[in-house]
Amino acid sequence: MxxxxxxxxxxxxxxxxxxxxxxxxxxxxxxxxxxxxxxxxxxxxxxxxxxxxxxxxxxxxxxxxxxxxxxxxxxxxxxxxxxxxxxxxxxxxxxxxxxxxxxxxxxxxxxxxxxxxxxxxxxxIYRLLGGEGRASVPVYAASVSWDPLEERAAEQAIAFARRGFSSIKVKIGRSPEAACKRIATVRQAVGDGVELTADSNWAYNLDEAVMVGKALERHGYAWFEEPLRPEDEDGYRQLRARCAVPLAAGESNYAVDQAMALTCDRTLSVLQPNVTRSGGITETLAMARLAAQHDVAYAPHVGMSGIICEAASLHVAAAAANTRIMECAASANLFKSEVADLRPGGERAEGGMLSVPQGPGLGIEINxxxxxxxxxxxxxxx
Ligand SMILES: [Mg+2]
Missing domain, CATH: 3.30.390.10 (Enolase-like, N-terminal domain)
Incomplete structure (x- = not known):
């Protein structure tokens, strides 16, 4: 039948x-x-x-x-x-x-x-997931760009803070010395009242990452994102033992098994899957739950992805128990502004929060x- x-x-x-x-x-x-x-x-x-x-x-x-x-x-x-x-x-x-x-x-x-x-x-969707039922999710501004000029980095960070973001991500890379300088410059520009995080997109080897990690520790950064290449799990463990700055990673993971090792031994403090890479809502929710079981925070990665990624991430973040904060890319991106009727998060964010779409499903109409x-x-x- x-x-x-x-x-x-x-x-x-x-x-x-x-x-x-x-x-x-x-x-x-x-x-x-x-x-x-x-x-x-x-x-x-x-x-x-x-x-x-x-x-x-x-x-x-x-x-x-x-x-x-x-x-x-x-x-x-x-x-x-x-x-x-x-x-x-x-x-x-x-x-x-x-x-x-x-x-x-x-x-x-x-x-x-x-x-x-x-x-x-x-x-x-977030109602179907049967979780926390948040109507809005805290977001951080991404990112102070890779522009080599220190003054530009400071200006960008101040502009994000003026727009109401209380958490800002800073891209770092190049030499560890240059990164340490940038870490200090941006902290000085925004003061102690703004949460700062740093993302090196696996720029360093272990020794370099330790040096940069200690600078992040000194300047009170909340996490060091992708310090090493994702496969170097032993490197992550050694880095965790050698400096106190919390480590974040996960945007390079595919299925939940790739997130398991560094989540279960709590080398990572923050897990950052991208829902459009990590097997969709089903697998990303499994990652968030695995992280929750080990007191690791969930912080959705959005990066250069589009508006469906943003909406789906909001639904998972609205449901997951351990959601800490979600990435909110501030740069112009046609995949956000032209694909659907939902305005991009960079424009919608208010007081460092993004509201969760309330229509059926993802809550968006395709343009x-x-x-x-x-x-x-x-x-x-x-
Ligand atoms: Mg990143």
């Missing part, structure tokens, strides 16, 4: 999107002039459509191929609401250990399935004109 409450999946459509950044962004990892994401659309035979986003910075058409050829044939005909079972089935699309593009592609589909579940229930413009850019960039 057919299940009257089922929402069978009819179709999955992948939309690779590319934008030329209004202002090129630079981290210790490199300079980005153009970035991509993939918008995922899942339709059911019952007339519902859910949307998701995949972190697909480069080669977004390869992600679309993965969704259309490897994930869609497995899912069509299945009930969209059996999300855990659908996740496990997608995971079996490739043999071998989990990670990389497959998990990022799954993230896009998973978020779309949660959007459908919310629309089917007439509830925002198809904006999507078409960025799909065109993705085709032209190929």
């Amino acid at each position: 057919p299940d009257a409450a089922a929402h069978p999946i009819a179709d999955i459509i992948a939309h690779p999107l590319t934008q030329k950044l209004p202002t090129p962004t630079e981290t210790s990892w490199g300079r980005y002039d153009a970035v991509s994401i993939m918008l995922v659309e899942v339709r059911t035979t019952t007339g519902l459509t859910g949307y998701g986003e995949t972190l697909a910075r480069f080669a977004p058409r390869a992600y679309a191929e993965l969704v259309e050829r490897a994930l869609k044939p497995r899912l069509v005909g299945r009930d969209a609401l059996n999300i855990l079972a659908n996740w496990a089935l997608m995971r079996r699309a490739l043999s071998g250990r989990a990670g990389g593009m497959l998990i990022e592609a799954i993230a896009g589909v998973d978020i779309a399935l949660w959007d459908i579940a919310g629309k089917a229930a007439g509830l925002p 198809w004109e904006g999507v078409a413009r960025m799909e065109k850019m993705a085709r032209e960039a190929a």
Whole structure:
């Protein structure tokens, strides 16, 4: 007998999107002039459509191929609401250990399935997750850029503080000496009343990270984000033993198993998965819960991702018990301003808080004109 409450999946459509950044962004990892994401659309035979986003910075058409050829044939005909079972089935699309593009592609589909579940229930996703039920989430300004001029770094930090952000992230990199100087300059510029954190995007080896970590400790920074490359777990443990600044990481992790070691032994104080990389809402919530069990805070990473990432992160953050603070990227980003009707967080944030969308599912409407413009850019960039 057919299940009257089922929402069978009819179709999955992948939309690779590319934008030329209004202002090129630079981290210790490199300079980005153009970035991509993939918008995922899942339709059911019952007339519902859910949307998701995949972190697909480069080669977004390869992600679309993965969704259309490897994930869609497995899912069509299945009930969209059996999300855990659908996740496990997608995971079996490739043999071998989990990670990389497959998990990022799954993230896009998973978020779309949660959007459908919310629309089917007439509830925002965070209510379905049955957690804390926060109506708003604290955010920090990201980021004081990598601009080598010290004065510019100080100016940017002061501007964020004037806009009401009480927590600000500072990008560091280059030589440890340069980083130590910047750490002191920005602290001096904003005073002691503002929370500061630093992100080096794995710029250092262990000895360098210890030197920078001690400067962060001296100047009262709240965390040192991605000091070392993500695979160097022993390095993270040694760094934790050698300086007191709390360590943060997680944006480079895929599935929960990659977050397990440094969370369970409490080397990390803050876990920062990106929902569009870390397997979607399902897996990101599992990471947040794992962290909660070990008194590690959850702080969603958003970075250069788009508005669906922001909305999905808000829903998980609204539900998770250990949410500390969420990243709020302040730089111009067409994936935030042009893809849906929700204004970007940098514009919406008030008093260092972002409200959680209250409509069914993710609580956003897609702006198809904006999507078409960025799909065109993705085709032209190929
Ligand atoms: Mg980071």
